[in-house]
Amino acid sequence: MESSHRRGAMRGYLYVLPALAVYVVFAVLPALHTAYLSLFDWDGVTLGSWVGLDNYREVFRNPVLLRSLVNALALVVFFSFVPILTGLLTTALLSRYRRPGMGVYRLLFMLPQIVPLVAVGVTWRWLYGDDGLVNEALRAVGLDGITRAWLGDFDTALIAVGLVGTWVLSGLCTMLFLSGVHKVDPSLYEAARLDGAGPVREFVSVTLPQLRGELAIALTVTMVAALASFDIVYVTTNGGPGEQTTVPGLLVYRLAFSDGDVGLASALGVVLSCLILGLVYVVNRLSRSET
């Protein structure tokens, strides 16, 4: 009895093996290799030299690298929090009654997702430009005083880049929440309405708790997008002006491929991965403990 049980378990592993092998070879080993490389001073070609944890010390001492981590955290506000709030608001407005034409809404929300991020970045660079649509619109309503090259201004560049992320990710969050609302048992809404709940009360007491799973997914996906951002920043500002919009993804690329400092690039990559894993863990714990 017991041995057949165990054989069953072994057979289970056998089924997992192909996928596991692929995962180990293409994800786990490269990650371990990166962590290993982070302990070396290596230019990418010649024999590297062992430096222990020096690269990590550099990550936390170098003001530019530290700055990039802070910027990435600031982007979380625009890539995660604002899109999730927007998504919740849209969902609240759209989900109370089933209306015809929801398919069109869904298509519209999905659009930013299917455009390549580089194209998104280039388009927004034009929009934010001196004679771009943003400034044109401001001038049209008489706000000439505040027009500027938004991506070139030290005070506005990070916000401008962040808003591009908001534009890209709001639709994704809305989609997620709308599909989540669909599985809510209509009787819950009915009960709430019978108890005299208004739209706000209904949303807070019924919709929001039912969306906890979707919220966790949205938070995870968007936070990873914020912390690992590269494409949008690379195309719009390349980290400038100054180090105002420099993000870790950009520096990993620069350090490894332009500066020939593969060890430091790997160390920054490892720190970034740990940061992401830590935050994702917190999000998952929070969403689970309330269930």
Added chain:
Amino acid sequence: MAATDRGTVRRRAVASTRVLCLAVLLAACGALTPGSGYDANNGRPRAVPSSTAVPDGDVTLRLNFADAPEMVDALAAAFEEKHPRIDVRPQYTQFADYVKSLKLTMTSDTAPDIAQYAIGMDALAQRGDILDLAPYRDAYGWRDAFPASSLAQLTAGRGESLYGVPVGLSMTGLYVNRELAATAGISRPPRTLAEFETRLAAAKRAGLTPLSIGALDSGGLHLWAALVNVLTPPETYRAWVDGRDGATIETEGALKAAELVAAWAAKGYFDPSANGTAQVDSTARFTRGESVFLVNGNWAAGQLVGAMGENVGFFPMPGPDASARSVASGFSVAYSVSSRTRHPEAAGAFLDFLASPEAASIVAANGFLPPDPDTDAVPEQKGVLGEVAAAHRRVVADDGTNQFPDFTAPSMLDRLRSGVQRLIAARVGPAEFLAEIQDVWEAHHGK
């Protein structure tokens, strides 16, 4: 009892599997020691032979490059006509990708015979991945064929050695919109730096944007470098670019240059959105008449003539007094020879062809400045192209071609770009700006 046995066996199996896994991992790591597979210069020559004879036989030369595909194709075709048994196969890669993959390409067993000289070649020269061309310089007489300053840029910081041969040169300077300048009361190009400042002030008073720079990418550092060129003795600056011991950018002249950039920004001489404007965009605005002057290089001349015709002029950044040596940033598109090539003689013949009048006329036809400005092969140019050529002739005569500052270290371009942006936005002081750049230099060249 049997169950316990099985339990022990199982635990042992698990334990030994774990040990095995760890061992495999460690072994894998050992083999993956970064760079352990790198084959150091084992028996490859470090320099080319000293004879100019090209052995008989069919030869294919692979040429990797990143600039001016039409020019390279034309050069290859013209060369093959002279040497029918040598087949030159150009392989084009976009500049940014070329620079990023250069190190791997040149250290691989499939390295091309000839490759365009770019940042990073100094390290490759150090390791012996590219050949010292000094024997050819003497055998072919290249010292007469090329200006001293353009050969001096190709020594990879190693004195008498030579690691590349120039094809066409670039040079930065200032363009002027003649009509706009006239409305601001400016009638002729400035002869001194002080005169240039007066003109900027005059343009500002006339309600115009005096100077357009694309500081989002490299426009800002071109301006700073242009000022450093005229305010610092070229020898001091070149020692710094070459990474000589004890060289520094924290000099009086470089500080003055940084102070001028900051002061001009504070006085509103630049486009207010300079930090958010790319070089191409700043050039486009200049052609639309949105600024009086523009910082850019000879590579923009063709585009500017097309858009503005007679209305555009060019002059190099003027020095402190009218008789000062004419110094400008510039670099040559140049080619190096891999130490893995099996045909160094054929490669030498190709490089020597680049010194010929025929090559010079191909280079000029493609918008580059031939290395020797006095060559008779190139017809006299009119308009702004003629002004660029004249300025270039003066700079070469004064031995005044300075390498771009980002050639100092691989990470210098990004530091300079963001540094000048902060200088313009008054987020960093001139002295601090120089100290930061010097830090990047120390990290790369320091002991």
